[in-house]
Amino acid sequence: MSELVLKNICKEYENGFKAVDNFSLEIKDKEFLIFVGPSGCGKSTTLRMIAGLEEITTGELWIDNQFANYLDSQERELSMVFQSYALYPNMTVYDNIAFSLQVRKLGKQEIDKRVQEVARLLGLEKLLQQRPKDLSGGQRQRVAIGNAIIREPKVLLMDEPLSNLDAKLRGQMRVELAELHKRLGNTIIYVTHDQTEAMTLGTRIVVMKDGIIQQIDAPKNLYENPINLFVAGFIGFPMMNMIKARIMIHEEMAYSQRGRSAYAENEMFYVFEKNRIQVTGYVKEVLLEKDYRGQDVIIGIRPEHISDRPTMNATQRITGEVIGRELLGSEIILYFSILDMQLSARVEATSTAQVGDKMDFFLETDHFCVFDEKTEENLMYH
Amino acid sequence: MKKEKSNIKKMRIEPYMFLIPSFLVFGVFLFFPFFKTIYLSLYKTNKMGQAKLFVGLDNYTTLFKSASFYNSLLVTLIFVAIVVIGSMALGLVTAMLCNKTFPGIRFFSTAFALPMAIASSSAAMIFKIMLHPSVGIINKLLGTSINWVHDPKYALVCVALLTAWLNSGINFLYFSAGLSNIDETIYERASVDGANGVQQFFRLTLPGLAPIMFYTLVVNIIQAFQSFGQVKILTEGGPGESTNLIVYSIYRDAFFNYRFGSAAAQSVILFIIIMVLTLVMFRIERKGVKY
Ligand SMILES: Nc1ncnc2c1ncn2[C@@H]1O[C@H](COP(=O)(O)OP(=O)(O)O)[C@@H](O)[C@H]1O
Ligand SMILES: [Mg+2]
Numbered sequence: 001m002s003e004l005v006l007k008n009i010c011k012e013y014e015n016g017f018k019a020v021d022n023f024s025l026e027i028k029d030k031e032f033l034i035f036v037g038p039s040g041c042g043k044s045t046t047l048r049m050i051a052g053l054e055e056i057t058t059g060e061l062w063i064d065n066q067f068a069n070y071l072d073s074q075e076r077e078l079s080m081v082f083q084s085y086a087l088y089p090n091m092t093v094y095d096n097i098a099f100s101l102q103v104r105k106l107g108k109q110e111i112d113k114r115v116q117e118v119a120r121l122l123g124l125e126k127l128l129q130q131r132p133k134d135l136s137g138g139q140r141q142r143v144a145i146g147n148a149i150i151r152e153p154k155v156l157l158m159d160e161p162l163s164n165l166d167a168k169l170r171g172q173m174r175v176e177l178a179e180l181h182k183r184l185g186n187t188i189i190y191v192t193h194d195q196t197e198a199m200t201l202g203t204r205i206v207v208m209k210d211g212i213i214q215q216i217d218a219p220k221n222l223y224e225n226p227i228n229l230f231v232a233g234f235i236g237f238p239m240m241n242m243i244k245a246r247i248m249i250h251e252e253m254a255y256s257q258r259g260r261s262a263y264a265e266n267e268m269f270y271v272f273e274k275n276r277i278q279v280t281g282y283v284k285e286v287l288l289e290k291d292y293r294g295q296d297v298i299i300g301i302r303p304e305h306i307s308d309r310p311t312m313n314a315t316q317r318i319t320g321e322v323i324g325r326e327l328l329g330s331e332i333i334l335y336f337s338i339l340d341m342q343l344s345a346r347v348e349a350t351s352t353a354q355v356g357d358k359m360d361f362f363l364e365t366d367h368f369c370v371f372d373e374k375t376e377e378n379l380m381y382h
Numbered sequence: 383m384k385k386e387k388s389n390i391k392k393m394r395i396e397p398y399m400f401l402i403p404s405f406l407v408f409g410v411f412l413f414f415p416f417f418k419t420i421y422l423s424l425y426k427t428n429k430m431g432q433a434k435l436f437v438g439l440d441n442y443t444t445l446f447k448s449a450s451f452y453n454s455l456l457v458t459l460i461f462v463a464i465v466v467i468g469s470m471a472l473g474l475v476t477a478m479l480c481n482k483t484f485p486g487i488r489f490f491s492t493a494f495a496l497p498m499a500i501a502s503s504s505a506a507m508i509f510k511i512m513l514h515p516s517v518g519i520i521n522k523l524l525g526t527s528i529n530w531v532h533d534p535k536y537a538l539v540c541v542a543l544l545t546a547w548l549n550s551g552i553n554f555l556y557f558s559a560g561l562s563n564i565d566e567t568i569y570e571r572a573s574v575d576g577a578n579g580v581q582q583f584f585r586l587t588l589p590g591l592a593p594i595m596f597y598t599l600v601v602n603i604i605q606a607f608q609s610f611g612q613v614k615i616l617t618e619g620g621p622g623e624s625t626n627l628i629v630y631s632i633y634r635d636a637f638f639n640y641r642f643g644s645a646a647a648q649s650v651i652l653f654i655i656i657m658v659l660t661l662v663m664f665r666i667e668r669k670g671v672k673y
Binding site for chain 1: 570
């Protein structure tokens with residue numbers, strides 16, 4: 001059993017900089033929890049406070065129902081993988097992995113048994129007598145993980161463990177980490193600035209910005225139901241398309257068109273320049289209820305909700321010029337410009353669109369996010 | 383064809399020409415005195431230190447029959463041991479204290495490195511006052527009335543500790559440099575791994591300092607063997623012969639007893655001792671220390 005509770009934790013550095021503000025979170029047993037956010041948003045600081053490497057300025061940290069603010073790192077029984085791996089340069093791989101057991105004065109045979117076990121798990125058997133400087137980046141990373149898991153710690157903390165690896169190795173290690181978590185079944189808190197890592201590994205994700213938690217949710221919910229503009233833009237690749245528009249309904253529209261009543265009564269539209277996209281269904285209800293008539297909003301559209309052909313759901317049309325085309329195997333990302341904006345669409349690989357083409361794109365309006373222009377909150381968040 | 387040949391010849395000579403100035407300096411100030419010492423050690427000399435009578439190895443055999451010489455060797459050995467251990471321990475502790483920044487660190491770093499800049503004889507003068515049996519501050523603080531430098535029990539230890547302090551300044555610098563080369567995060571990892579301070583010191587700090595430790599040791603041993611000024615001022619080799627280090631014995635033989643031959647022979651023996659010790663240490667280092 002390992003449960004962590006963070007209550008209103010704040011961190012203010014000696015220079016007065018507030019790196020973490022009012023951080024509250026409950027971490028359950030066996031969770032693979034991710035802290036994600038741009039560089040400098042306080043992820044490492046939070047992790048280091050949990051590990052006992054950084055003092056908690058205010059707030060409470062509870063580990064397994066024990067008040068842990070003032071426990072030394074040594075007493076917290078957590079283990080950590082550092083971004084730089086922090087391998088002991090003068091020790092062999094064997095000693096690097098065995099260190100935490102050696103300092104606990106376990107028997108030599110017991111240690112040896114567990115080191116061999118971990119080495120087998122991580123494919124390090126042949127390297128045990130090497131020194132860290134003779135290892136490749138991926139091997140070092142495995143050694144760091146080996147050292148962290150050999151103790152079967154309550155909670156495993158990882159600070160950007162993959163950021164020093166090349167892209168291919170990173171992908172591979174991502175899969176292995178997920179498997180490792182399944183096999184070991186311990187609680188993992190994992191820090192990354194890479195949303196792909198966060199989305200593929202986490203069972204729950206904490207999105208942070210400027211030391212403040214933005215949203216805590218499962219990957220799928222985070223993607224489909226972001227709480228605000230920041231989360232929507234940070235999660236997902238290619239990035240969510242953002243379009244500034246004004247909400248208008250029939251009367252106002254008619255007014256601006258000087259009496260030429262081309263639209264049925266009570267129809268609602270997003271309007272930007274000469275483009276009009278009709279708002280229907282649930283989104284329209286919400287906007288009416290919150291009374292956003294005539295207000296500026298930002299609409300957010302995931303690339304997969306823009307299609308190059310009309311479908312059942314994608315009926316609304318806008319016209320743009322294709323400026324880029326990226327083949328991703330089974331699908332294509334089309335980048336196109338409309339007015340002075342750049343948007344992207346995820347379309348099927350059969351698309352024949354070429355750079356320079358002027359073409360129609362079709363929008364699945366039911367999946368739009370709509371953000372208040374000032375508060376940047378997602379009006380569709382539920 | 384001919385031109386090319388002379389070109390090659392020129393290229394061969396030129397590099398050596400650059401070495402001439404430094405060799406001149408070495409020759410005058412190092413090699414000449416060195417060989418002259420060996421030469422002198424084979425002669426009996428007059429009071430001006432001029433070689434007069436060739437006696438072969440007589441100076442050496444006389445030395446090896448003299449109890450005073452063996453005493454000098456023993457005293458030197460004890461002295462070197464205390465100085466090296468003391469100064470390295472002091473340097474290491476002070477360097478570790480100053481490894482993390484804290485308010486006032488500049489003052490303390492300066493204080494710990496300062497002995498480097500103090501002349502050994504002036505430090506000895508001050509210690510002589512501090513160790514004075516009746517008015518010295520040491521006796522006042524301890525509430526004792528020990529005649530530190532004139533008691534054979536304490537004299538050698540006093541001189542050795544003074545020397546250890548004097549030599550600790552440079553060790554502070556060496557070890558500070560060594561410590562700053564150790565990655566800070568390995569200590570963080572060790573704390574999370576559950577290692578306490580003592581375990582961190584023996585498993586991370588000491589091995590991390592191993593490379594610099596060796597050179598510090600060699601330099602310290604050589605430096606300790608050559609201590610002179612503090613002995614001259616504090617004890618003059620006494621009481622009895624209890625602080626008669628080889629270097630002081632050389633000085634005494636040469637400039638008090640005018641036995642330049644014997645002094646030269648002792649110098650040669652000292653040189654051989656230091657050389658052998660250094661070679662042995664290098665041999666051990668090549669086998670033992672891995673980093
Ligand atoms: N020791 C420190 N003193 C002052 N500011 C710090 C210190 N360590 C980190 N910071 C600041 O705190 C913020 C959060 O840092 P960090 O937690 O390392 O961010 P990241 O999310 O990239 O891991 C950064 O803006 C950083 O500049
Ligand atoms: Mg970080």
